[in-house]
Amino acid sequence: MLGGLTVNEFLRDYWQKKPLLIRKAFPDFNGLLDPQQLIELACEEDVQARIVTQSRGQFGLRHSPFMPEDFDGFGKAKWTVLVQGVNHFLPEASELLRHFSFIPHARLDDLMVSYAPKGGGVGPHFDSYDVFLLQGLGHRRWQISTQEDQTLIEGAPLRILKDFRVEQEWVLEAGDMLYLPPHCAHNGIAEDDCMTYSIGFRTPAYQELAEQFLVYLQDRIEVDGMYADPDLKAQKHPSEISAAMLRQVEQAIKQVRWDKEDIANFLGCYLSEPKPHIFFDIPGCPLTLAKFRQALHKRGVALDLKSQMLSHGEWIFMNGEAFQPQEGDYPLLRDLADWRELPAQADCSPELSELLYQWYLDGYLTPR
Template identity: 55%
Template sequence: MRLSFLGGLTAQQFLREYWQKKPLLVRNAFPGFTGLLTPDELAGLACLEEAEARLVQNKGDKWLLRRGPFAEEDFQRLPQTRWTLLVQGVNLFLQEGAQLLEQFNFIPRSRLDDLMVSYAPKGGSVGPHFDPYDVFLIQGMGHRRWQISTQSDQTLLPGAPLRILQNFQPEQEWITGPGDLLYLPPQCGHYGLAQDHCMTYSVGFKAPYTQELATQFLVYLQDEIKLEGMYQDPELKTQSHPAEISPAMIRKVGAMLRQIRWDQDTVQRFLGTYLTEPKSSVYFEPPARPMPPEKFHQQLTQGGIRLDLKSLMLFHDNTVYLNGEAVEATAEDLPTLIALADRGNLAAGTRLNESLEKLFYQWYRAGYLVLEQAP
């Protein structure tokens, strides 16, 4: 199936020819799109304690960075030009943001990060830089000039609070307007400059560094591995230097540590919990007065259910992962859980057995699920 917002390419064509390979510009990819929220509404999100917001100002050769949460007075003191407000994870607060991300479901959900929205008056920018991940840049209101470069020189501007390229050499340039889309692969240098009051919607994808994966995997193994035995040395010999760590001790401990093993199942379980673990700034709000199971059953049947905007749900084989927790699903329950993970909701009238309804009730009380209102 051809996707109009990819310029008529099929998902397979895009992945084969562009994904992590070269940029793609599509004019009017989203006809009539001018954005999902106003600059004032974005500023309101930036004032929330749980939001991840940044304010970037450019004063000549100087770059200034402030992190939220902000107060209304912070915006009143800003100049007329040359600043940018960025808010991460707008899809966690705005249903329309989550729906926009669904357009990109041809890329596995395990790779999706979030929707970042930026607002800038004329001259606003975060400087020339590169991202280590794939990004789709959708223009909302206003216009932005984009310059891109595939240069290998990634020298950064010294002393800057942002990762700004010191020797940016643009190779291509476009001005994007409402509804235009620009895809950029990892490590593609880019420099966006607001031509007027403009907002840009950035769909970003996870690309964890090997060091981060290794560190988190070792943390995960702490609770998973169980090694037998303890250190013993019945053949202990005297040493000329009591403070020396002996070669024999090093060999023994090395042999003990070689008991650490993992297989594909271990990696799968790690990825399921790691990829669905909410960010540290995310908090779930359980219902203040949870309804009893009987009332829950009635409303679930009549209105259906959906994942909370902050919830992350993936699966592999018969294991389902929700917000860092793993559930082993029965063959009977698995199709329904997969449907919830794929679509983010279950329609009214979906038939559920007793065990699945009990699980959903637990998730509802934890704030992971939200009941829909009956039509």
């Protein structure tokens, strides 16, 4: 998959450093969907999708929801449909992502699949995240540049580079894959009817993390006492915030503390939180706890395709919630987080089976 490189060699020499073209990374890969199946998926109510058009040098952008007729009548315009989170709907897509487990799950965003007829593309641009571009159906020409100039075309509905200078280009066919680090400018152009599978890895900005950490803290901090000024003195300027008030409030705010465990729990909850448009389907006729335990004993369980599960220290994070299981149960839950399934469990503690059962009722997992 990595063109003869070991995982350690790839991480050392290429990850977040420079592009890598891998011919026949997946020799037998011809795609997981055909164009019509992707269009049908783009029309599903809970799917995020976009249509990008290009006509006479001008780009257009439309967001889902779509109807089938939205894909008719493009005329001479070049167009592309892009569908996010295909791994949330297609088991085979989730299986494809297993090949990339050498990158921590906390970094994984999703699998986006795009289809374009000849000439289609989204224009020269750069992303702020790492991405593997795996070719399925057809052929796509990829042009890349490590240019520092990232000036964008003003007023365009997409982040299109104003002055894109091609340094390298290749035509990828089924099974070929191109890795691009963040901010590597690139432009993909369909040579014929083609589909590309983009495995993206999130790189949250520190500003975003800091803001969300403060939101996380607001429900977890306690600052004792109330403001008081029994020794208040008359002020020459009543509009002025006094030095005494500043000192008192400063001392109160200094009571806010956090440590590494707070940060780890925040990351676990934040990075496992499903995106706002994601909803889980609860079982229509749920098993009783006793029946669920029998299924767990005989068959094991598997995570729902939409579930996000992470682990750290003694904590497990499932879809934005933190859990601290018993010490003996932690390795099994970590295995579930690692591999997204647990084999049949002959010796499962009552506490663990009850936790898994609650997740089953929430739609987070199901018996295999």
